[in-house]
Amino acid sequence: MAFDLTNEEKAESPYGDEEKIKSNILTVNMGPQHPATHGVLRVEIKTDSEIVTEAIPHIGYLHRCFEKHAENIDYRGIIPFVDRMDYIGAMNMEHGWCLAVEKLLGTEVPRRAEYIRVLVAELQRVASHLMFFGTYSIDLGAFTPFLYAFQEREFILRIFEEISGARLLYNYIWIGGVWNDVTDDQLNRISSFCDNMEDEIDKYHNLVGLNKIFVERTARVGVMDKEMCYDYGLTGPILRSAGVKWDLRKDRPYSIYPEFDFDVPVGTGEQGTVGDCWDRYWVRMREMKESLKIIRQVLEGIEAGPVMGKVSKIIKPPKSEIYVRTECPRGELGYYLIADGGKIPYRVKVKSSCFTHVSALPAVAPGQMIADLVATIGSIDIVLGEVDR
């Protein structure tokens, strides 16, 4: 902005009076209703012309008091609320909650139910990463990949609707098993979807990931290196993109994950530096392939049998406390649950990955262009339902 400066300002201005430019810090509010913030996140940005000097995320617009609510509802009734935390990866949220309560109760889950749980959790991971791929390309100005990604995601949602009854908020994984059985026809369709999906991921990567414009927008942008991940407690694909081979499914196995053979993709800095936005994108794309690998093994190994274990009608865990953590599409999800022997939990604390990821934003943002900040926010893939809870 060019101003006619007063004499006093000319004396103060670092550019001298010839430039006639006054450098001033401008505060811009990005969000809460901004298409690039993926929900209702408000980022207060202090900008020096195009350069971001400070970014302060303001959260809480989607706060629904989950933790307080959970102290008033029985263990079964919490499952629909758990769905609504991370509504893009609802199956994974349910899985973690049910594992926590089952550990308190000491319930045995039938083998078939375990297989179905892993199946739906991995399908959900693919759906979630497809959502990331679609919205991230929209953030960076490409609309077409979004439509392609949603076409494949639609198949997963349709399968979920058939087996669980809902498209987004399933209430499918129950304490002691799963609600409904999967038919052979559905398993066959998932199998053919897996074959199709491999080619689709390669196609997406050719369409977007290797595109020079995309690479220029994402490589060397928003670098979150190993030290930063340790400092801020970043987990999931962000930690892996920084080159750390850490996946709870492999390193702290739960459910029947130890029986499956899959790799943990890590960022290598192929296009820029390790831990930049492009690496985060590429880790997620490769994770989808690993998920498909797991799904194939589930389809081969699935056993016949009941899908619901023996659980009493009223769930009353003994007086105890537990912390269970699972690997969700966005990172590590932890439930800290205190039971006092009654029908309702005494305290539920959720350690959500998105919340910690947002907290790292002020550390990455300074020195970036505003457009790069959009790319950074998109690449950490937050769901505001999980941030605020």
Place this chain on the structure above:
Amino acid sequence: MNTATPPLTFKSYFGNIWTAFRTIFKGLTITTRYIVAEKPVTIEYPEVREVLPELSRSRLYNDVENCIACNQCATACPVDCIYIASTRRDKEAPKIKTKDGTPIRLNLTQYTIDTALCCYCGLCTTVCPTQSLTHTTDYEYSQYTVDEMKYNYLEEDIKAWRDRIVK
């Protein structure tokens, strides 16, 4: 953190241009294939309607003739959107039974579900002992006011849905 771009040389300058052309062409071949070879996957909604899967959870329907007013659905509901009122049946009154033979001991006077509050979790239908409360696959029921979303299933006009949506 090494965020600096590598220095621009004569070779890398033209190399970048060549890569840009190559990758954009690669992407455009994919989109062109979609234009030419792929069939549209979207449907034009009001004219073409998708049939929802059988298990799909949409509007709740309570077949009040089979309801024994046991209150289990209202207890299971995590958002407390089911309101039930009932009175004790006279001993002299003729004995009636539900479809599956459960004797009805209470007269249902009110069975209201606030559909605007309902979260479609399906917990109420699974606890129903007589299967009178079910999720239908009917999803087109928008209203002008929130009050209209409260359905008392004892009213005649709501009983009339039965023929339309209950199989």
